Amino acid sequence: MTNSLQDAIKQYIGYLSYDPNNTLIMRKLVELYLEANTPQKAQEIISTITESEDIHLIIAKAALASYQGHDEQVVALLQQHQDVHEEAVIYLLALAYIRLNQGDNALITLQVMPVEQMSTHTRLLFARALHNQGEVQKAISVLAEDNTNAECVGYLALLYWDIEDFETAYSLADTALTINPKQLEANIVKGFQLLSADKLLDAQATFNQVLKLKPKSGRAWLGTGLICMQQNDLNQAITALRNTTQYMPNHPGSWNTLTWCLIINNQIDEAEQAAHEGLAISPAFSESQGMMAIVLCFQNRFDEAKTYYRKALLLNADSLAGLYAKYLILARLNPEEAKDTLDQLMNISITEQVTVGSVLKKNINRQQKH
16 A cells, blocks of 8 residues: 555545544545455445435445445446436446446446546546447547556557557557556557567466466467467467456457367367357357358368358458368369469468467368368
């Protein structure tokens, strides 16, 4: 606990001693105790409160519930108070919705407040909510003006990485890490930069650093899974990628990467389950269609596979999964045409976003034998 935080707590304890029924002071003291990671102190204050509709007491209870991860309780406390012009209500309620994978409700909650009136932590939450709903450019616009806060700059780096503007992403990550060397999103971007440069040990050390601070970071687990795949440690890769899909259940790329890994490891039935998950999340994503086609090929369900690979290539003529599924089908029927498809497949430029493509190249002969 910093000295300034200790001083603030002492100050509000003093205020409360002079005005013991002041609910705003109670709320502020609860918030300070939570900031100081002393929830038991916050609980002591709340336990003295009788049932009340006072908004400050409701916010105090919601803040403690949020700290404890009781998101359903936060929603129950605050959803009837969304019309109250209190930023704390908006922030706590939106955060609970995001944790409960209710992204639409989070955005509805946040959008009642003009961006220019939001504090930094609420703007950052708004950007996260937009990102989770696939509105990356809007998320970038929310954070674009802030170049001094490490959390904002680091998250902005991740957003640019997601749209494959890697030069900007790496520059922003360096800026964020200069401000705060432990900033999570900047370290995630740095880890993928190292991975793309084939510096696997340095990349893993970076992802490990992230996971020590945030064990449920789906991105860091994805990076770990890709490293294990590059090292042909498939069992560890599958473990890491299952963590990824647990913590990022709505990220189709993670399900598709897990599907690749399970196919390579000859776990075809489990690969089919993972492919279905990825396809359900994003049927308009070419790789999800292509992954389902590949799984069906390995199950000798070639007629069904044709429908999926054709959809994949309609969505993206250079779909890695779509072209590989096409190759698997043609290899049985027309070896010469299959060779042309294989040449096209192997000439596709592999970017940081499709690191699994390099694994396909390394393992294509092994896959054919199964």
